[in-house]
Amino acid sequence: MQSMETKRKVTQIAIHIILIIFSFIMLVPFAWMALTAFKSTTEATQVNPFVIFPSQWLTDSFKKVWNNMSFLLLYKNTLLLIFWRVVCAVLTATMAGYGFSRLEFKGRDMMFNLILFQMMIPSQIFLIPQYVMVSNMKMTNTIFALVFPGIVTAFGTFLLKQAYMGLPKDLEEAARMDGCNIFQTFLLIMAPLARSSMVALAIFTAVFAYKDLMWPLVVNTSATKMPLSAALATMQGQYSSNYPDLMAASLIACVPMIVLYLIFQKQFIEGIATSGGKL
Amino acid sequence: MANKSGKAPMTSWEKNQFKWGWIFILPTMIGLIALNIYPIFATVYQSFFKTGDFGRGNIFVGLENYATMVKDAEVWQSLWNTIKYAIIEVPFSICIALVLAVFLNRKMKGRSVYRAIFFLPMIAAPAAVAMVWRWLYNSQFGLLNNLFGIHVEWISNPKIAWISVAVIGVWSILGYNIVLFIAGLQDIPHDYYEAAEIDGASGVAAFFNITLPLLSPTIFFVLITRVIGAMQMFDLVYMVMDRTNPALPKTQSIVYLFYQYSFNFGNKGYGSAIVMLLLAVILIVTVIQNVGQKKWVFYN
Structure with a gap:
């Protein structure tokens, strides 16, 4: 029995070591981002000797990019x-999801097949026509243009x-x-019960919008109308x-989302686990 | 259900459902048709045209774009680059995530801390992720070369740049796969493991005989979404590889090429043809996976 207990302990420690090694690999880029951001350019590009920790924690790069990049x-x-x-996304999907799941009406299945069809298609196919539409509306370089492809969500x-x-x-x-009619049943009874999926969709949509790069690059080329990713x-x-400037800007861009994530960690992870979508 | 034929008059309840049903789905359907269904046809249509320089006019060229594409070595090289990227990113991110998820799916100290750390890259802006990796990979001043005292040109040597890019891909997506696997693991009843333990099965045996088969639907789901995601890779190449980087031709992805032709070279017709090729490849890969799954995915 003694040996079984030791064996279990050894396994436990081995697992922790593997997890710590991987945690380290995951954290090194973030740590290096921060360490570089606090260095001077000379120190960041010094090779002999190579410097890991800044000799002086300078905030110059932060000040510079904060002012230059608005x-x-x-x-x-x-x-x-x-x-x-x-x-x-939440508004349209909450309504449409109810219609598709709980009401029976002519045309429903055909419309739902369109939803499934859209989900199979790589989104780049929509990109040129979506851009042409925004451009024809003379709406490039607006917030509307950024939101445009995400107005509805299959x-x-x-x-x-x-x-x-x-x-x-x-x-x-x-x-x-x-005595509730269909709309009241939806609004007062059913929609509130689908809350956790709405939260999941909201988180998924938010992370996706934050990380989206190609669409903002295409549609908003004016520096004052870009989101963080494109900027x-x-x-x-x-x-x-x-590199200190680039790393400082990266850090400034990432920190708000990381803070939000650390606060709402449970919702983030559950949201991604339930939606499991194509991120 | 006598009036499913649509000929008998609808009862007021059915009329009511018809009215509200359409009201509920209408915003989504209008948006979907305008933003997704119409663009599919528009892209197919566009692929038969040559777009003039400076956006001047569309000239109908029939299948010329496709004919050019078939002979275009750059397109096939990019497709091959994308497939090579997927061959590294998908299996590695799935296998490593699977092992880590199994480790995390037990009562232990620091479990939520580990999970939070692994997930961190998922909420970082891809542009920031790419920039810091580029800096890590820097051949002169980068951490990797200086730490290990080596002189590898991680991202400018055409022979290894595609692997370096794929490593960033694995690093970025690992936490996402872990979260999905943990969710799947939690659905496996604990009794199975207890029974296995009583029978004296080792942890490794339990992993192969219980965990893997029962998790196979989740693994299949992750595999499908990851392959599709990897085939659409863009951000990493765009951010990590400079236009002048000698390794660019051997790393650029098919979506990157689509972006370049459509929005930088002003040839939306050729861009459309390239994206149709992407669609075809994704559909073929998905069909193959769906046929293949019958051999290894285990449904209760």
């Missing part, structure tokens, strides 16, 4: 992009439909007995080899 504006653009994408509709299908039928019947990408061209 980060407040970038945060605002990103926030508006995320806000409108989440509102549109994936979210599918997710919400699945959520409603998991709810018991008696609830609706009871509501109807009490960072264009910045790389300008500061090409000033």
Whole structure:
């Protein structure tokens, strides 16, 4: 029995060691980003001897990129992009998901097949025509342009439909007995019960909008209308080899989302686990 | 259900459902048709045209774009680059994530801390991730070369740049796969493991005989989504590889090429043809996977 106990302990320690090694690999790039951002350019590009920790923790790079890149504006653009994408996606998908799961009407199955069809198609196929539409509306370089492809969501509709299908039928019947019409049943009984899937969709949509790079690059080329992702990408061209500046800007761009993630960690992870979508 | 034929008059309840049903789905359907269904046809249509320089006019060229594409070595090289990227990113990110998820799916100290750390890259802006890796890989001043005292040109040597890019891909996606696998692992009843333990089965045996078969539907789901995701890789090449990087031709992905032709070279017609090729490849790969799954995915 003694040996079994020791064996278990050894396994336990071995597992921890493997997990720690991988945690280290995951954290090194973030740590290096921070360490470089606090160095001077000379120190960052010094090889003999190679410097890991800055000899002086300088904030010059932060000040410089904060002023040059008008980060407040970038945060605002990103926030508006995320806000409108989440509102549109949750609103339309919550309604459509209910229609597809709990009501029977002519044309429903055909329309739902369109939803499934859209989910199979790689999104780049939509890109040129979507750009042409925005451009014809003379709406490039606006927040509307950033939000545009995400006004509705086939994936979210599918997710919400699945959520409603998991709810018991008696609830609706009871509501109807009490005199609720279809809309009241939806709004007061069923939609609140699908809350956790709405949260999952909201988180998924927010992370996706934050990380999206190609669409903002295509549609908003004016520096004042870019979200963080595209602004960072264009910045790389300008500061090409000033690594402390690049790392400081990357850090400033990542920190708000990381803080949000650390606060709402449980919701983030559950949201991704339930939506499991194509990120 | 006598009036499913649509000929008998609808009852008021059915009328009501019809009205509200369409009200509920209408915003989504209008958006879907305008933003996704119409663009599919528009892209197919566009692929038969040559777009003039400076956006001047569309000239109908029939199948010329496709004919050019078939002979275009750059397109096939990019497709091959994308497949090579997927061959590294998908299996490695799935296998490593699977092992780590099994380790994390037990009562232990620091479990949520590990999980939080592994997931961290998922919420970092891809542009920032790419920039820091580029800096790590820097052949002169980068951490990797200086730490290990080597002189590898991680991202400018055409022979290894595609692997370096794929490593970033694995690093970025690992946490996502772990979260999905943990969710799947939690659905496996504990009794199975207890029974196995009583029978004296080792942890490794339990992994291969219980965990793998019962998790296979989740693994299949992750595999499908990861392969499709890897085939659409763009951000990493765009951010990590400079236009002047000698390794670019051997790393650029098919979506990167699509982006370049459509939005930088102003040839939306050829871009459309390239994206149709991507669609075809994704559909073929998905069909193959769906046929193949019958051999290894185990449904209860």
